[in-house]
Amino acid sequence: xxxxxxxxxxxxxxxxxxxxxxxxxxxxxxxxTSRAFESAEAFLESGHQRETSCLITDIRMPGMSGLQLQARxxxxxxxxxxxxxxxxxxxxxxxxxxxxxxxxFLPKPFDDEVLLESVRAALER
Amino acid sequence: xxxxxxxxxxxQPSISFASRYGxxxxxxxxxxxxxxxxxxxxxxxxxxxFALSAIAVTFWYAGTKxxxxxxxxxxxxxxxxxxxHTSTESRLLFDLVFLVFALLMTQVVRGRNELQLRVAExxxxxxxxxxxxxxxxxxxxxxxxxxxxxxxxxxxxxxxSHTGSWAWSPPPGDIRYWSEECFRVQGFDPKGGxxxxxAFFQRIHPDDQARIAEVIQRxxxxxxxxxxxxxxxxxxxxxRDARSVGHPILGPSGDLIEFVGTIIDxxxxxxxxxxxxxxxxxxxDLAHASRMTTMGELTASLAHEVNQPITAAVNGASTCxxxxxxxxxxxxxAREAALGAIRNAKRAADIINRxxxxxxxxxxxxxxxxVNELIREMIALLRNEANRYSVSIRIDLDASLPMVMADxxxxxxxxxxxxxxxxxxxxxxxxxxxxxxRSESTEHHHLMISVSDTGVxxxxxxxxxxxxxxxxxxxxxxxxxxxxxxxxxxSHGGRLWAADNSPCGACFYFTLPAKAExxx
Numbered sequence: 350x351x352x353x354x355x356x357x358x359x360x361x362x363x364x365x366x367x368x369x370x371x372x373x374x375x376x377x378x379x380x381x382t383s384r385a386f387e388s389a390e391a392f393l394e395s396g397h398q399r400e401t402s403c404l405i406t407d408i409r410m411p412g413m414s415g416l417q418l419q420a421r422x423x424x425x426x427x428x429x430x431x432x433x434x435x436x437x438x439x440x441x442x443x444x445x446x447x448x449x450x451x452x453x454f455l456p457k458p459f460d461d462e463v464l465l466e467s468v469r470a471a472l473e474r
Numbered sequence: 475x476x477x478x479x480x481x482x483x484x485x486q487p488s489i490s491f492a493s494r495y496g497x498x499x500x501x502x503x504x505x506x507x508x509x510x511x512x513x514x515x516x517x518x519x520x521x522x523x524f525a526l527s528a529i530a531v532t533f534w535y536a537g538t539k540x541x542x543x544x545x546x547x548x549x550x551x552x553x554x555x556x557x558x559h560t561s562t563e564s565r566l567l568f569d570l571v572f573l574v575f576a577l578l579m580t581q582v583v584r585g586r587n588e589l590q591l592r593v594a595e596x597x598x599x600x601x602x603x604x605x606x607x608x609x610x611x612x613x614x615x616x617x618x619x620x621x622x623x624x625x626x627x628x629x630x631x632x633x634x635s636h637t638g639s640w641a642w643s644p645p646p647g648d649i650r651y652w653s654e655e656c657f658r659v660q661g662f663d664p665k666g667g668x669x670x671x672x673a674f675f676q677r678i679h680p681d682d683q684a685r686i687a688e689v690i691q692r693x694x695x696x697x698x699x700x701x702x703x704x705x706x707x708x709x710x711x712x713x714r715d716a717r718s719v720g721h722p723i724l725g726p727s728g729d730l731i732e733f734v735g736t737i738i739d740x741x742x743x744x745x746x747x748x749x750x751x752x753x754x755x756x757x758x759d760l761a762h763a764s765r766m767t768t769m770g771e772l773t774a775s776l777a778h779e780v781n782q783p784i785t786a787a788v789n790g791a792s793t794c795x796x797x798x799x800x801x802x803x804x805x806x807x808a809r810e811a812a813l814g815a816i817r818n819a820k821r822a823a824d825i826i827n828r829x830x831x832x833x834x835x836x837x838x839x840x841x842x843x844x845v846n847e848l849i850r851e852m853i854a855l856l857r858n859e860a861n862r863y864s865v866s867i868r869i870d871l872d873a874s875l876p877m878v879m880a881d882x883x884x885x886x887x888x889x890x891x892x893x894x895x896x897x898x899x900x901x902x903x904x905x906x907x908x909x910x911x912r913s914e915s916t917e918h919h920h921l922m923i924s925v926s927d928t929g930v931x932x933x934x935x936x937x938x939x940x941x942x943x944x945x946x947x948x949x950x951x952x953x954x955x956x957x958x959x960x961x962x963x964x965s966h967g968g969r970l971w972a973a974d975n976s977p978c979g980a981c982f983y984f985t986l987p988a989k990a991e992x993x994x
Contacts, residue, residue: 414864437774437781458789
């Protein structure tokens with residue numbers, strides 16, 4: 350477990366407010382600092398990409414999808430360790446995400462410990 | 475005395491003034507002539523007799539005054555032409571005879587005139603009575619003709635509506651009247667005469683007899699109206715459905731005199747009701763099958779909609795446990811997290827319930843429904859499907875929209891079909907993908923819902939065909955969605971139609987009658 354993880358920013362991108370809020374709560378109790386965004390576009394416009402140490406993003410969202418966001422960040426040479434969470438991921442999508450550099454691909458609902466472990470792993474990268 | 479009769483019978487109106495006095499002169503001249511002829515043949519002294527005849531004729535035909543003139547003329551003629559050399563006494567005697575005769579004739583003519591007047595009066599009365607009688611007869615004939623026409627119309631109406639009318643006195647009485655249609659409905663031959671109550675009762679299906687007997691006995695006992703449905707077995711074995719309604723007629727002292735009522739053959743109506751029910755069931759089955767097909771296609775999206783709140787609930791519960799198991803538990807934070815978990819678990823349950831109600835194959839039940847709420851629920855359910863195709867949803871719901879009396883599941887099915895069609899139409903377009911749902915009140919107590927998109931638009935030249943069964947432009951569609959949607963909307967008293975959207979895409983509209991329109 351990293352000692353200075355409060356300084357690392359975890360960004361959450363999900364169009365569902367309840368998922369965003371509860372994820373923030375979970376990260377807070379685990380000692381992480383997080384910011385939540387309702388869409389990929391909102392995250393990109395916020396200018397927090399460079400200071401984000403870990404990105405947790407939904408895949409299917411209105412507008413830009415999580416996979417498109419990852420591709421966009423990669424294209425901008427902004428390689429943020431990314432954890433995908435999705436309610437309907439299939440194996441093909443999972444492989445696509447992992448090949449593009451994803452840390453983890455978690456189907457919703459996920460185990461809190463698995464998520465937090467993935468976040469820790471991402472931060473240690 | 476009737477004045478008109480007087481005019482006719484007393485003044486000899488057919489004879490003029492001159493003619494009447496002329497008759498006096500002529501008749502006396504005739505008497506003189508005849509007396510002269512007789513004198514030529516040596517028959518003397520005949521003028522008196524002929525003069526009396528002339529006076530009588532003049533009185534009779536010309537009246538009193540010409541008669542008196544005839545008497546005077548006769549007297550003068552006799553005095554100067556026949557008795558000029560006789561004694562004054564003899565002339566006076568003859569004058570007296572003429573006078574007495576004239577007076578006698580005056581009385582005779584008066585008597586005749588009075589008799590004629592009485593006859594005229596009686597005749598006038600009889601004529602009046604006769605006229606009145608003729609009028610009465612004409613009126614009676616007209617009333618009878620109208621009655622016959624009315625009876626013909628009634629019989630025709632009874633035949634068309636399969637409704638017979640009857641009157642029945644309870645025992646010891648019997649059937650007092652049966653209309654022609656009663657015979658037909660009950661399967662009796664009118665030539666056989668009015669049947670007895672027992673014969674009618676025997677025609678009732680054995681399984682219905684006890685029930686009917688009880689209803690009738692109670693109606694007789696309580697002197698109250700009755701109504702019952704029953705089956706009739708016709709002589710050929712055919713079973714018909716009938717309904718009878720009876721109304722008690724009470725005497726001045728409240729005693730039951732008879733029942734009057736109707737018998738209606740409801741076989742065709744019941745058959746039609748059964749057919750309608752079968753059709754409704756078939757439509758409901760088809761609607762359900764279509765709904766299930768649609769929902770099957772939406773499984774992934776629906777699972778996502780359920781998964782979101784479940785994920786949030788699991789996150790909340792995990793967070794709660796973590797706050798509680800820290801070295802220093804934070805109960806406030808734990809409580810907040812637990813409440814969030816509960817809230818999200820309930821949200822998941824709500825979504826599952828919505829999906830379940832859409833999946834249910836229940837009877838169509840009309841209830842007060844808020845269409846705006848139905849739209850919002852459907853959007854919540856299909857939001858992920860819209861996300862899947864990057865479609866944004868915009869709504870403009872009239873907050874003052876009246877309630878409707880509708881089957882909420884079926885209305886949601888229509889909304890779901892229209893939304894899914896719009897999403898399908900937009901998934902391959904390159905430009906803006908926007909679904910716009912609007913609700914508004916319209917004139918004539920209706921409300922209108924429109925679902926418009928920026929998709930490929932309606933198939934050109936085939937706008938009307940899209941509502942036909944088995945018409946589809948989708949590779950895997952069965953072409954029943956819009957057909958079923960229109961059928962649902964129309965069964966609710968509304969309309970469903972499509973139009974081009976500006977600048978691109980299609981817009982589907984449907985109306986539903988507001989609650990007041992349904993007479994609730």
